[in-house]
Amino acid sequence: MFLFGLLGLAAMGGAAYAMGGIIEADDDTEEDEIIEDEPQEVSYGSYLEIGENIDEVEEASTGTIVSEFEGDLVVAGDDNTNILTGQDGDDQINGYGDDDTVLGGMGDDTLHGGDGGDTIQGGEGDDVLHGEGEDDVLSGDDGDDKLFGHFGDDDDVLTGEDGENEDSVDFLNGGAGDDAIVAHSGDIVTGGEGADSIHLNPEDDDDAVKVMDFEPGQDKLLISWEGEEDPEINIEPDAENENLTRIMVDGQDVAQLLGAKGLTLDDIQLINGQELSQLNALS
Numbered sequence: 001m002f003l004f005g006l007l008g009l010a011a012m013g014g015a016a017y018a019m020g021g022i023i024e025a026d027d028d029t030e031e032d033e034i035i036e037d038e039p040q041e042v043s044y045g046s047y048l049e050i051g052e053n054i055d056e057v058e059e060a061s062t063g064t065i066v067s068e069f070e071g072d073l074v075v076a077g078d079d080n081t082n083i084l085t086g087q088d089g090d091d092q093i094n095g096y097g098d099d100d101t102v103l104g105g106m107g108d109d110t111l112h113g114g115d116g117g118d119t120i121q122g123g124e125g126d127d128v129l130h131g132e133g134e135d136d137v138l139s140g141d142d143g144d145d146k147l148f149g150h151f152g153d154d155d156d157v158l159t160g161e162d163g164e165n166e167d168s169v170d171f172l173n174g175g176a177g178d179d180a181i182v183a184h185s186g187d188i189v190t191g192g193e194g195a196d197s198i199h200l201n202p203e204d205d206d207d208a209v210k211v212m213d214f215e216p217g218q219d220k221l222l223i224s225w226e227g228e229e230d231p232e233i234n235i236e237p238d239a240e241n242e243n244l245t246r247i248m249v250d251g252q253d254v255a256q257l258l259g260a261k262g263l264t265l266d267d268i269q270l271i272n273g274q275e276l277s278q279l280n281a282l283s
Helices: 002-007 273-281
Strands: 010-012 015-019 039-042 074-076 083-085 092-094 101-103 110-112 119-121 128-130 137-139 146-148 157-159 171-173 180-183 188-190 197-200 209-211 220-224 233-237 244-249 252-258 268-271
Touching: 197 209, 197 252, 220 244, 220 252, 233 268
Parallel strands: 074 092, 083 101, 092 110, 101 119, 110 128, 119 137, 128 146, 137 157, 146 171, 157 180, 171 188, 180 197, 188 209, 197 220, 209 252, 220 268
Antiparallel strands: 010 015, 015 039, 233 244, 244 252
């Protein structure tokens, strides 16, 4: 966390101050040198301009920070409603308090919503998203992403997304609360405590979604289907693992559930594609 030590961002009287005002680091050096001048106020709605080799910062105090520059950005919000945007590098963004919008952009980003009901979108790359606060909406987009709803009894919406890479695998963890989780080919889902709904949209040649903690009678497995006739759904125990149950749709293995003892067809529901599209529109 060397940037925070160098940059010295601090909250003073409800406004943000950064050493030297707008900070710009060179893209062509291994380590950027930042000269600490007298603190200058950074007004609400301003941005930080940071080069490629800056990695991490903990806190700042502005209403909105939007980066418009390439590189590995480190951006921090405050207790206001922030819009925080990364770009092409491996960004680390923390929204802190209130209802934030956090957009990772390209690169392998680490995004934290903090307190509040946040909307977090990873963008391209292998991203890690943490909702943390209230009712969050997390979307991984392209890449092998890890999504965590985290603390409290908040009701989160998590979407892995297929993206352009058909081999991408997302890890979706709802945490406590009644979560809605949209999983795609090969994703690994942990709903956590609460009555969770796990949404599938199986396509030909998709790998089965793996659900680590399905609770029959409480959780729901929702399968999107647009065919003229309802498919045949079968529940089959795995031949080698007695703790594993396979969900077959017209002979295709679409989901593998661990520990789902007592699972029946009442725990599985067909939905139309429009319902799934409405849920995806939240992310």
